[in-house]
Amino acid sequence: MISNHNAVEHNTVELTIDGHSLRVPDGTTIWDAARMAGIAIPALCHDPGLDPVGVCRMCVVDVGERVLAASCVRECSDGMSVTTDSPTLESHRRQLTSLLLTEHPSPCQQQQQTGDCALEQLASQFDLLQSTRSVSDTLRPRDQSSAVISVDHQACILCDRCIRACNDIQSNDVIGRTGKGVTARIAFDLDQPMGQSRCVSCGECAAACPTGALVGQTLTLPVLEPDQMTGVDTICPYCGVGCAITAWTHKKTIVEVQGRQSPVNHGRLCVKGRYGWDYTLHADRLKTPLIRRESAYPKGPLSAEVADSLPGKTRKPGGLVDLDTVLPAFREATWDEALELIGHKLTSIRDAHTGNALAGFGSAKGSNEEAYLFQRFIRAGLGTNNVDHCTRLCHASSVAALMETIGSGAVTNVFADVARADVALICGSNTTVNHPVAATFIKQAAKAGTELIVVDVRQNEIADFATHFARIRPGTDVAFYNALLHVLCRDGLIDRDYIDSRTEGFEQLQSLVTNDYSPAQASAICGVAVEQIEAIAATIGRATPPGGGGSMIVFWGMGVSQHTTGTDNARCLISLCLATGNIGRPGTGLHPLRGQNNVQGASDAGLIPMVFPDYQPVSDDKIRRKFSTAWGCELDPTPGLTVVEIMKGALQGSIRGLYIMGENPFSSDPNANTVRQALSNLEFLAVQDIFLTETAEFADVILPASSYFEKTGTYTNTDRRVQLGRPVLEPPHEARQDWEILCQVSRQVGLESDYQSVSDVFDEFTSLTHNYQGLSHKLLGSTGRLWPCPNPQTDDGTQILFEDRFPTPTGRGRFVPCSYQPADELPDDQFPLVLNTGRVLEHWHTGTMTRRSKALDAIQPKAFVAIHPDDLLKYGLVDGQWVRITSRRGAIELEARSDLRLQPGSIFITFHFREAAANTLTNDALDPYGKIPEYKICAVSVCAADS
Numbered sequence: 001m002i003s004n005h006n007a008v009e010h011n012t013v014e015l016t017i018d019g020h021s022l023r024v025p026d027g028t029t030i031w032d033a034a035r036m037a038g039i040a041i042p043a044l045c046h047d048p049g050l051d052p053v054g055v056c057r058m059c060v061v062d063v064g065e066r067v068l069a070a071s072c073v074r075e076c077s078d079g080m081s082v083t084t085d086s087p088t089l090e091s092h093r094r095q096l097t098s099l100l101l102t103e104h105p106s107p108c109q110q111q112q113q114t115g116d117c118a119l120e121q122l123a124s125q126f127d128l129l130q131s132t133r134s135v136s137d138t139l140r141p142r143d144q145s146s147a148v149i150s151v152d153h154q155a156c157i158l159c160d161r162c163i164r165a166c167n168d169i170q171s172n173d174v175i176g177r178t179g180k181g182v183t184a185r186i187a188f189d190l191d192q193p194m195g196q197s198r199c200v201s202c203g204e205c206a207a208a209c210p211t212g213a214l215v216g217q218t219l220t221l222p223v224l225e226p227d228q229m230t231g232v233d234t235i236c237p238y239c240g241v242g243c244a245i246t247a248w249t250h251k252k253t254i255v256e257v258q259g260r261q262s263p264v265n266h267g268r269l270c271v272k273g274r275y276g277w278d279y280t281l282h283a284d285r286l287k288t289p290l291i292r293r294e295s296a297y298p299k300g301p302l303s304a305e306v307a308d309s310l311p312g313k314t315r316k317p318g319g320l321v322d323l324d325t326v327l328p329a330f331r332e333a334t335w336d337e338a339l340e341l342i343g344h345k346l347t348s349i350r351d352a353h354t355g356n357a358l359a360g361f362g363s364a365k366g367s368n369e370e371a372y373l374f375q376r377f378i379r380a381g382l383g384t385n386n387v388d389h390c391t392r393l394c395h396a397s398s399v400a401a402l403m404e405t406i407g408s409g410a411v412t413n414v415f416a417d418v419a420r421a422d423v424a425l426i427c428g429s430n431t432t433v434n435h436p437v438a439a440t441f442i443k444q445a446a447k448a449g450t451e452l453i454v455v456d457v458r459q460n461e462i463a464d465f466a467t468h469f470a471r472i473r474p475g476t477d478v479a480f481y482n483a484l485l486h487v488l489c490r491d492g493l494i495d496r497d498y499i500d501s502r503t504e505g506f507e508q509l510q511s512l513v514t515n516d517y518s519p520a521q522a523s524a525i526c527g528v529a530v531e532q533i534e535a536i537a538a539t540i541g542r543a544t545p546p547g548g549g550g551s552m553i554v555f556w557g558m559g560v561s562q563h564t565t566g567t568d569n570a571r572c573l574i575s576l577c578l579a580t581g582n583i584g585r586p587g588t589g590l591h592p593l594r595g596q597n598n599v600q601g602a603s604d605a606g607l608i609p610m611v612f613p614d615y616q617p618v619s620d621d622k623i624r625r626k627f628s629t630a631w632g633c634e635l636d637p638t639p640g641l642t643v644v645e646i647m648k649g650a651l652q653g654s655i656r657g658l659y660i661m662g663e664n665p666f667s668s669d670p671n672a673n674t675v676r677q678a679l680s681n682l683e684f685l686a687v688q689d690i691f692l693t694e695t696a697e698f699a700d701v702i703l704p705a706s707s708y709f710e711k712t713g714t715y716t717n718t719d720r721r722v723q724l725g726r727p728v729l730e731p732p733h734e735a736r737q738d739w740e741i742l743c744q745v746s747r748q749v750g751l752e753s754d755y756q757s758v759s760d761v762f763d764e765f766t767s768l769t770h771n772y773q774g775l776s777h778k779l780l781g782s783t784g785r786l787w788p789c790p791n792p793q794t795d796d797g798t799q800i801l802f803e804d805r806f807p808t809p810t811g812r813g814r815f816v817p818c819s820y821q822p823a824d825e826l827p828d829d830q831f832p833l834v835l836n837t838g839r840v841l842e843h844w845h846t847g848t849m850t851r852r853s854k855a856l857d858a859i860q861p862k863a864f865v866a867i868h869p870d871d872l873l874k875y876g877l878v879d880g881q882w883v884r885i886t887s888r889r890g891a892i893e894l895e896a897r898s899d900l901r902l903q904p905g906s907i908f909i910t911f912h913f914r915e916a917a918a919n920t921l922t923n924d925a926l927d928p929y930g931k932i933p934e935y936k937i938c939a940v941s942v943c944a945a946d947s
């Protein structure tokens, strides 16, 4: 972790260890010093990643004192003489091992499977025969209640490593101790079974356990000894945090995934990264190209299976596409046949109606190389800029505001720099759910003294760590942030030097917030008490002492961006940072937390209708000439349509053909019933994916693609870190690499695409950009580089952007004042509640991967609507009841769950479950700048399903 605040100058001390002389920084423990000298001291309770506690006494050494010293906690001192190995020490360690073995299970499951039970290894070293159990199982019963971790209290040596892993590293605070003497054991919450506790199944405790007390449940094959498995260093396929992992395989099957040390995650993972990989091995994988049968035309109305999954028809969990029902509409085809049909159909539409009758949806789950090839295929092959992807649905408004104000859409600092911040402002982000490992860094910073301000409509778990939690009314962000700016300006808590030297337009902002957004005026809109607005502004002000010097970092999520006022919301947060001088220094910055694993990279690579790779406008003649030369064709100067506009075009008939790679708009786009109509209205739809998704049901041709674990490619995380993903498995049967498929379809429409490898594609992409210049697959190594990286041979890249100037025409950041505008659809008598949509920890987007992952599906198998208990009472409902939620666009039925974290008048539904698809209800009204839909607010009603 980046150390808090300023680095400390270390003095050094000199000592001898087993006769070796060495000099180490003051404060170094004997255990660490010995390790530096190449001397291994045995330990059970100690792990270099955890704070030492010295409870097991296995690591004791002789420092010439009356008693032996625990080397993991004892610091070195000048002139110290340490002995790590002697008959006395050996006898002590042997006796300790022998005592611990009396309660150790025989056989030890971990030792049998992986050979790495630390206690058994010591027993072997000391030639100790294992004794039989002396403690009854009933005192230390097994606990199999968790879907991911098996608990054997009998194997526990009470070293507390799991407690420190859970509490200090992940800050989940689930594990403690209970009992005394022989009944002493670890306990989850108030001694509940692990599966019924607040445990979030991150697996950090099991990773830290040195014996077989906490071991991962088998997902495919049992974990084996390392020499029986192959380990591949790659990256987690899920969220924008981009955690580094090692995937272990045996017999063409992934057996286990471990967190890997990297600047991003420091070896930590969440439940999806550690246990959510088996989707790649699922029997539902697409294995051959499919072509719709003649008899399956016309496509509409909806198939019986789809109709059956619609609201009110099923109460079964696990509502994935039923292949038995859907597959008969398709026949297997050869690759040549499928590719030729795609080429023929797309070129026919292009030649008859121009390229603008076509469009493509790329994927933020794909690599940078795939995104680059995809937008090249659409632009240069099909002749249109109608190419977009799901960034439109998550942070398009944030990017619009950032480009407009500071000239760059990327984060200005990495999330881990929260450790150096005096204040962290978290807005509209359910961080522990959506960016779980980033949240561990934020929680650690809060524990270390960073003041956390959380602003949200829901009191999410991250708010439990906050100094201030402001619960705003849905859609009133602008009023709240303008009020903070009002107080900061009024009380002189702004950085005047920064404003004068680095920004423009402050006076207009000051005039607006001073006149219209006093705390009292804003409180009437946002519902936050005047005193709380004052207190929060004062806290921010303390991080903005006159002349600057304090630090505040701002994180935001889709609670800010997914509104018709999303761009305004982000403009306000940018203004807060500009006014307080909080961009361009350690512990400061703007960080819109990116959702998908490669949403930053897919945008960087040009999957955006207005810009070529690296945000170079398609309308700029000089830039367009550069890409025309590179791709050998003329290019359209008109910016293309965005995701929702493309769907509306399909509905109206102006978009006739669509190519979708790895996206599932049937479930992910707002107002799903119109999306379904739009998809069935298309003249031609090609889908390239790993599963037959709800969207693919409408396809004319389906191409089987490779999963994340089957390919090479680069991915850019939320920090701008470009990392190399490596293949772990082969694609199944006839499935092909996505980059090869894209080259093949490009050739079918007449675009030369003769790349020899993925790294060739990356090299072409980087050569056409500024920010990726100099990067190559070879240079990225195991931990990647942050872009921009002016000296990639020697440097990690640029952590903090805009230290001196912004990449705007004037070099200054721009204030854009915004007035409060209400949401597009507000509650009324008919639809009195506000619907908020989002995710749960265990699932990802439309669930195509996570619902096919055994552990994730077991933990969270069904859809639910979270409702405040007051509203349950008000509408005559009870927790667990089956309810119907209705909006102006449709209705769904699902189970009600009482949830005190909501505010009365609001409900929350995830969008992972097709059998209760939240997007049946959502509003497709768009933010005028980012063209992002208002997923976070629409008006709904609730009633009992059988009423």
Ligand code: SF4
Binding pocket: 149, 165, 166, 170, 172, 173, 174, 175, 198, 199, 200, 201, 202, 203, 204, 205, 206
């Ligand atoms: S899995 Fe994670 S949250 Fe659960 S007890 Fe272990 S460390 Fe804590």
Ligand code: SF4
Binding pocket: 236, 237, 238, 239, 240, 241, 242, 243, 265, 268, 269, 270, 271, 272, 273, 274, 435, 436, 437, 438
């Ligand atoms: S935090 Fe994100 S990247 Fe890390 S393990 Fe979890 S899902 Fe994967």
